[in-house]
Amino acid sequence: MPHPPVVKRLIKDFLGRRPMRTSSLIITIFGDVVSQHGGTIWLGSLVRALDLMNISERLVRTSVFRLVQDGWLEADRVGRRSFYRLTPFGTHEYERAARRIYALEEEPWNGRWQLLIPLDIPDDLRENFRRSLQWQGFRSIAAGTFARPGGNNRTLLESLEEFGVSDQVMVMDAESAPVSSGQTTRKLVHECWRLDEVADHYREFLKRFAPLVKWLNGNEPAPATAFIARTLLIHNYRRVLLEDTALPEALLPPAWPGLEALAVTCEAYQALAAPSMRYITTEMESGNGPMPSCTADFYRRLKM
DSSP states (O other): OOOOHHHHHHHHHHHTSSSOOHHHHHHHHHHHTGGGTTSOEEHHHHHHHHHTTTOOHHHHHHHHHHHHHTTSEEEEEETTEEEEEEOHHHHHHHHHHHHHHHOOOOOOOOSEEEEEEESOOOHHHHHHHHHHHHHTTOEEEETTEEEEESOOHHHHHHHHHHHTOGGGEEEEEEEOOTTSOHHHHHHHHHHHTTHHHHHHHHHHHHHHHHHHHHHHTTOOOOHHHHHHHHHHHHHHHHHHHHHOOOOOGGGSOSSOHHHHHHHHHHHHHHHHHHHHHHHHHHHOEETTEEOOOOOGGGGGTTOO
């Protein structure tokens, strides 16, 4: 069955990006799907799934190979078949991302900040460590100094231990002094967190996916279509969140488009969940046969 026009446009949009970042899309599938259905997937299932988006087998295999080389995936061979799963590093990184993507409740901000100063991060760890900090909401506010409002110490400690840099980073708690005006704080946040740029990304997301929600309100997608739409929905939302931080409402400008983007994501995800799972459990294989049913945690994802 061919995809409806609204999903064809989403596929065309992804295929038209340069670079296309198939590796990142594959990580989305591992985090959103494979992690919830047994943890492993046959490479052939991944090839078939991405063929639904006209992504070639060669590109899929090349992207998976790179993810193995970069420490995100690892493989088991059973006969002539290869089954892949996230490495401990990949699992921890995506779990940190998942807390941003799927969790809807946020702790109230107490007005305090967390400052982080890297002292001597090895060159081979620097980019992955910076990316991990960004997912956790840190932004560079001055040369060699990162900050975020509030902060989850558990997540940060996990990251420091995972990278083996606990003794190479200084972490401090801080709060704005009375002599620092709220206007100055908002100006700093606006510039360092690039809120204009992030807002534009949210508006682009809404332009792409609001039509999908409208279509879903009157149509039942086929399983394969639902799987592709769900994958592209979460992939695009994850990309926007990578640029954003869950800032307290007090630090955000009025009519922040991130709130509407969250509502659209939740509505579309809930509508796509059941039909996409029919594709996953009937068309995809894990290391132990057909993909099993999803974990109990799945039903708490993006449920407003």
